Amino acid sequence: MKIMDDSPPPTGFTIAAPQLFDGTAMRGPALVTISCGLIESVGFGDPPSRGITALPADAILAPGFIDIQVNGGGGVLLNDEPSEAGVRRIVEAHRKRGTTGCLPTLITDRTDVIERLAAVAPAALQIPGVLGFHLEGPALNKARKGIHLESEIRVPNERDLAAIKSFGRCGHSMVTLAPECVTTSLIDDLIGAGLRVSAGHSDATATQIKRAADRGVTGVTHLFNAMSQLSSRDPGVVGAALDDERLFAGIICDGLHVDPISLRVAVRCKGRDGLMLVTDAMPLVGTDQRHFLLQGRRILLQGDRLTGPDGTLAGAHLTMMQAVRNAVALLGVAVADALRMASRTPATFLGLESQLGAIAPGYRADLIAFSSKFEVIETWVAGQPSLASSMP
Structure with missing residues (x-):
């Protein structure tokens, strides 16, 4: 995983995911924009030039x-x-x-x-x-x-x-x-x-x-x-x-x-x-x-x-x-x-189906990115990364 500018993910940033499980079906490639801990939008197409967290080619982004x-x-x-x-x-x-x-x-x-x-x-x-x-x-x-x-x-x-x-x-x-x-x-x-x-x-x-x-x-x-x-x-x-x-x-x-x-x-x-x-x-x-x-x-x-x-x-x-x-x-x-x-x-x-368990606008940005070998790349809770990708 790489971030396509030198600063850490700000309050608002976008994850570029080769594959996305949105809570219902597999889709992608996709762009998930996060702002103030919530998912702001889910889109498709070319990513913007800055503020992008780009996942590896075999990665899947899913609800945490x-x-x-x-x-x-x-x-x-x-x-x-x-x-x-x-x-x-x-x-x-x-x-x-x-x-x-x-x-x-x-x-x-x-x-x-x-x-x-x-x-x-x-x-x-x-x-x-x-x-x-x-x-x-x-x-x-x-x-x-x-x-x-x-x-x-x-x-x-x-x-x-x-x-x-x-x-x-x-x-x-x-x-x-x-x-x-x-x-x-x-x-x-x-x-x-x-x-x-x-x-x-x-x-x-x-x-x-x-x-x-x-x-x-x-x-x-x-x-x-x-x-x-x-x-x-x-x-x-x-x-x-x-x-x-x-x-x-x-x-x-x-x-x-x-x-x-x-x-x-x-x-x-x-x-x-x-x-x-x-x-x-x-x-x-x-x-x-x-x-x-x-x-x-x-x-x-x-x-x-x-x-x-x-x-x-x-x-x-x-x-x-x-x-x-x-x-x-x-x-x-x-x-x-x-x-x-x-x-x-x-x-x-748990009665949280309107807040968690899906990647859709308005949901909390609790997310996981993992590889095709089911290895954790990164997790986010309310949009904050855990830096799991830096683990040995």
């Missing part, structure tokens, strides 16, 4: 990736560092790998840990790339706990609820819970507080999931993992998620959490507008480390697989750029469809 489930990165686990500094390190590690918007995710933990994050959440929300927060737990089903600490799984008490509901005022935040383990009034309270609610770590029946969707539950967290499965006479959470068009489903596309056949079934059922790529990333992303501690348990990285002492999968060692590449290879979808599942679809789930 949105990851609604990111537990850590850059050596930081959010549960260990629920602070502004911790959030910033996680966000920066993932931004270098294509994520321009995310929900830093706190897994099941003590009440005081939830409260600590709640106290800093309004300030942390000002960090470029933070769209809100994801509280995964504590109201999960112990039968489907996965790597979550069983001793901390619980129906939220009054202190928990006060802290959790405060996230409803912090951007576009969400809660994962097991609907069969809580009252419908609790779901109503969370939604009424401004939170999106997703079903996950759940042993619910399909009927229970349908009733939860009737109450306003709109998501399913990491489809196929830590939930009741689809069988001939008991569709479970998986069957309900695949069947119900009201439910968005996140999926970990690393080839480890979900078999490629199941991935392809999911995309055929949910389509690119119902299935969202997520990383469920842990702190080793962006580091050379091979292990970390998760609430006192040693988690090992072997290849790309993270496991606890008993062999349980412990999140993923995955970036959104890798997830897009894997979606093309494992799901057999077009690059445009993989990009939509990484940007437009999660933006819609």
Whole structure:
């Protein structure tokens, strides 16, 4: 990538892209003009002589990736560092790998840990790339706990609820819970507080999931993992998620959490507008480390697989750029469809479809440029570059 004058990109500048995914289809070559953090225009033809960021010949410019489930990165686990500094390190590690918007995710933990994050959440929300927060737990089903600490799984008490509901005022935040383990009034309270609610770590029946969707539950967290499965006479959470068009489903596309056949079934059922790529990333992303501690348990990285002492999968060692590449290879979808599942679809789930997930006038200039080999060239958040292209 080169800038065709000697100064850094000013408030207003134009990106010349050989190929452009605008949120719907591949187009190009194209010229995207950015002013005051927003996309001012998308055009075609010869670029002007100055103020141009010219991308390499094989580059694709696309809406920045949105990851609604990111537990850590850059050596930081959010549960260990629920602070502004911790959030910033996680966000920066993932931004270098294509994520321009995310929900830093706190897994099941003590009440005081939830409260600590709640106290800093309004300030942390000002960090470029933070769209809100994801509280995964504590109201999960112990039968489907996965790597979550069983001793901390619980129906939220009054202190928990006060802290959790405060996230409803912090951007576009969400809660994962097991609907069969809580009252419908609790779901109503969370939604009424401004939170999106997703079903996950759940042993619910399909009927229970349908009733939860009737109450306003709109998501399913990491489809196929830590939930009741689809069988001939008991569709479970998986069957309900695949069947119900009201439910968005996140999926970990690393080839480890979900078999490629199941991935392809999911995309055929949910389509690119119902299935969202997520990383469920842990702190080793962006580091050379091979292990970390998760609430006192040693988690090992072997290849790309993270496991606890008993062999349980412990999140993923995955970036959104890798997830897009894997979606093309494992799901057999077009690059445009993989990009939509990484940007437009999660933006819609979060209620941000008029601001993010497309390259069109009036949208925020959250963008990624990457090569034909799915290597990040540069990212922009509100028009500001990360200088990722200068990384070794």
